[in-house]
Amino acid sequence: MPLEEKPKALPPPSIYVERTLAIIKPDAVHKSDEIEEIILQHGFTILQKRRVHLTPEQTSDFYAEHYGKMFFPSLVAYMSSGPILVLILARENAISFWRQLIGPTNTQKARDQAPESLRAIYGTDGTRNALHGSDSIVTAEREIHFFFDNCVVEPVATGQSAKDYLTRVVNPTLLSGLTELAKMKPKDPILWLADWLIENNPNKPRVAEEGYIVEEPQD
Numbered sequence: 472m473p474l475e476e477k478p479k480a481l482p483p484p485s486i487y488v489e490r491t492l493a494i495i496k497p498d499a500v501h502k503s504d505e506i507e508e509i510i511l512q513h514g515f516t517i518l519q520k521r522r523v524h525l526t527p528e529q530t531s532d533f534y535a536e537h538y539g540k541m542f543f544p545s546l547v548a549y550m551s552s553g554p555i556l557v558l559i560l561a562r563e564n565a566i567s568f569w570r571q572l573i574g575p576t577n578t579q580k581a582r583d584q585a586p587e588s589l590r591a592i593y594g595t596d597g598t599r600n601a602l603h604g605s606d607s608i609v610t611a612e613r614e615i616h617f618f619f620d621n622c623v624v625e626p627v628a629t630g631q632s633a634k635d636y637l638t639r640v641v642n643p644t645l646l647s648g649l650t651e652l653a654k655m656k657p658k659d660p661i662l663w664l665a666d667w668l669i670e671n672n673p674n675k676p677r678v679a680e681e682g683y684i685v686e687e688p689q690d
Contacts, residue, residue: 489565490518492614493573494603497553499593506589506602510560513572518559519619527551533617542598549598557618566611569604576600644671 493510495503500522510517525533530551537543560569574581574588578600581591593601605611648667657663 488561488563489608489611490559490561490615491565491569491605491611492603492618493558493560493569495556495558496550496599496601496603497555498549498595498599499601500554500556502593503556506593507558509572509589510558513568515560515562515565515569518561520556520558521618522554522556523618524554525551533614545598559615559619566605566608570606573602573604644668647671 495506499506507517527547530547531538534543534546534550537546562568572589574585574590576590577597578590578594579596581588581594581600585591589602590600595601605614645668648664648671651667652660652664655663
């Protein structure tokens with residue numbers, strides 16, 4: 472095989488489970504079941520998903536970084552033309568793995584350079600490229616919160632890092648909770664402990680502002 476035809480090396484392993492946002496765009500949403508199956512086959516977990524239909528104003532907010540570019544009006548018109556499926560995906564190195572799986576932004580380039588990528592298979596042209604993926608941890612956090620405003624996006628540790636976290640944070644919190652439970656002796660200890668853990672969660676997430684999503688009417 473010529474050197475230029477060798478597949479790209481996969482990203483190095485990570486101790487963290489990342490989260491990224493995936494969007495199945497209007498031109499491919501009718502293939503969502505098929506695409507979801509491919510996603511699962513590649514080791515991703517689908518944490519949350521929702522079917523929405525954005526207004527042009529909401530689409531402009533989501534793609535604000537591209538405001539002023541020549542393709543911006545057509546992008547807004549396209550992404551607000553019909554329902555989309557948004558998904559939170561998780562796995563090690565989720566951002567780079569998902570970007571690699573969907574392929575180059577331009578559909579023709581994807582067909583030339585990565586013919587097995589999802590954009591090569593499901594895309595139509597440079598704008599109608601079937602799928603979206605966050606390009607960084609910062610972008611993933613912003614995009615996930617745009618659609619799922621109360622979601623916690625921070626990477627989750629695995630392996631030894633997870634054990635260290637349990638020892639440093641989780642175990643002391645549980646010990647304090649169980650100590651208070653023994654003192655209080657509530658009638659429903661499980662419910663009491665659950666409420667206590669919610670109030671004393673050391674990583675309690677902030678509450679995001681209300682989102683702008685318009686749910687597609689149910690038939």
